[in-house]
Amino acid sequence: MNVEKLRSIVGEDWIITKREQMENYLTDATILAARPEVADEVIVVKPADSKEISEILKLANIENTPVFIRGGGTGLCGGAIPTMDGIVLSTERLDRIEEIDKDNLMVVAQAGVTLGTMLEAVEDAGLFFPPHPGDEGAQVGGLVACNAGGTRAVKYGVIRNFVKGLEVVLPSGEIVNLGGKLLKNNQGLDLLHLMINSGGILGVITKVIFRLYPKVASSGTLVIAYDNRHDAIDGVPVILRSGVIPLAIEYTDRDVIEASAKHLGMKWPSTVGNAYLIVMLIGASEDEVYTQAEQISDICQKSNALDILIAESKTEQADILKMRSEIFSGVLSVAADGLDVTVPPASVGILMDKIDEIAKQFDTTILMCGHAGDGNLHPLLLKELCDKGIFKQVKRAIYQAAIELDGVITGEHGLGLIRIPDIDLYPGGKTWNLMRGIKKVFDPNNILNPGRAIP
């Protein structure tokens, strides 16, 4: 690698070559037991803008050097980990919110702006960004590259639905703009949507335009306690069909959410039951939210709810969201991996049963949380499975169960790096070849995030 050339592009202060100074740039949030190994020869660069990124990619093409794009490092599938000798390209300096456009209800943010910073700015402007994909340290470029999901996707959908414009540096170094502040745009093949969930293999996202919504007048969060998983899940399809469309319908085991609460130094509000639904509601008035809450309470009571709490204050609601969003951190000490299987929403109960059977079959405990309203579960596999040498078997049994229910092995975390070896279970056939062909069109020398995002 031509370190001097890199140094001349980003400047002396924005390059790291000493290993001991770059530890924070070498891993992401992939759970330790599943985390791939870092390569020996890595250089970290922190370009200031898309022009410097363009220069770096041009150089990488000449030298055939792999470039690993790094956003907030909150990914759970190893996508940002430099597993080959090469360059780590951090987008942290692209950290400016360029505009909150109140007339068009759009925010224009550079790729390195964190979710937390953006949410705060949007709220300060009196507007609303519905999705809340987990860790607020994630950067908006990464949210788009990974089509993040998270909680609050039931009513308005995942990140994809909010992306209206992108600036992208192509692997060749060319800088292109896709879309804009537009609600309708049908000019040719939709490269904007192809970039969403491309996992950084088709270009470096440097700027994002998200659609916003007017601030909601009122909101409420229900915590519904059940004796067991099955009762909790039983009510979900009924809620979805009821006509009330919640912002989020989350499921969590008691043990899992209490671990998260403990980790954060917070207190989980419910003291009864073993399984919970968290239902987030929004409306144009307190009355509207109250009516929705009543309808949902009725449904849940019919599916054997033990207790229903309503959090109405902003603080209480934010606390519940925080405990849910950082749930992975709470189980890090015991978990080997958190899966991301997704099935048609009405099949979540069946999948949950199958996972219970698999746990019994392999004589283990499989902890559980997930976005029940989206059909997206995160079974947590314990480290003991690695010790017993059956981790891979259990994981693949769960994948197989999801696929048999017409599901997928990853709903929101993406394939990244660590999910690719198991994709053989999915009947993708010809589609993988098409993806490889598209990658070649964008990146003929395979310099950008090689080995990630597609099989």
Place this chain on the structure above:
Amino acid sequence: MNVEKLRSIVGEDWIITKREQMENYLTDATILAARPEVADEVIVVKPADSKEISEILKLANIENTPVFIRGGGTGLCGGAIPTMDGIVLSTERLDRIEEIDKDNLMVVAQAGVTLGTMLEAVEDAGLFFPPHPGDEGAQVGGLVACNAGGTRAVKYGVIRNFVKGLEVVLPSGEIVNLGGKLLKNNQGLDLLHLMINSGGILGVITKVIFRLYPKVASSGTLVIAYDNRHDAIDGVPVILRSGVIPLAIEYTDRDVIEASAKHLGMKWPSTVGNAYLIVMLIGASEDEVYTQAEQISDICQKSNALDILIAESKTEQADILKMRSEIFSGVLSVAADGLDVTVPPASVGILMDKIDEIAKQFDTTILMCGHAGDGNLHPLLLKELCDKGIFKQVKRAIYQAAIELDGVITGEHGLGLIRIPDIDLYPGGKTWNLMRGIKKVFDPNNILNPGRAIP
């Protein structure tokens, strides 16, 4: 072309070789003056299923024969017109709704099911499909291939937001399934979203899975009359920011909507003003819709509304929607083309002013309707412009105005065939090459809808 081989694939009854019997398969809804010429040697085939389509495409590859996919023939940009000697592949026999899945809130429909048939079936099942992209004779495969927009896209978005699964026959003849009944799916590059608005150049869509919503309890449609266009448009950004999110916010000139009413043998309900907004509202109760209607009435009165009518009965609302949806038919006798420019929603007023200036400059009348809430206008150019030899100049002046406002030349109709010659005005740069590269990955022999959808 090997007619005998085609005949053996689809059967004697499902092939047309005589020109006088195929007139209905040779044009689409492109306004006459802008319609491209049909080629001399055309064969129409009507395959029964995706397997027969696969055989046809395999044959076309061997013989290097262009295949033009035909859905409902309601496209406005010539995309379905066979302008080269080749095969017209009609999807009309793929006309079965395979399932309305009430548990997952999804409909599974073969590509040839019409929008009208699907809407009726969905309603009969007690569910709701929000978008209403114009002519109900459109087929669902075409809706996806063109990412149809239309009215009712403000609250839930365009067709793209509803597509969850597709069956596609690739140009090579391989049959693939993309997505499923899934609300989250991040398995590799998103070929499903790449197919949406691909204009049939990447594959033949043979089956569609759309997300549905629970039936809305209550709805209402406001018709708001203004003296002039500018007053009408002035209120739109204020409505969008108000917190009420209507299902649709439409704009139309009085002359245009009255021509549509006359064409349909119906009566436009308002008798005052020259310019109208049509605002469609839905809610969980009559009270909720009434509250929304009051808020919007207040806003519109401040922007000089002359009169506000509220249609509450289902019939009245359906009539207004019909007059709006078939608006192009009413102006066919006078119009040379209906454009499809789109700008950031808050810039619609400026675009409207610029179009008025262009009309003055070229001494013509430019009629106007459009989806004001989406920033999507349909200026209607009169036939007199062709006679005067200035049609192209006026059209390009309007495109230029939209592009200068960070807009696009097509928001919902797509490039089809007839919009491609003007795409040089748009700063697409490198992106067109990427689209051509992707086309080549899918269709190396360029047999499917050649010359369409991308420049």
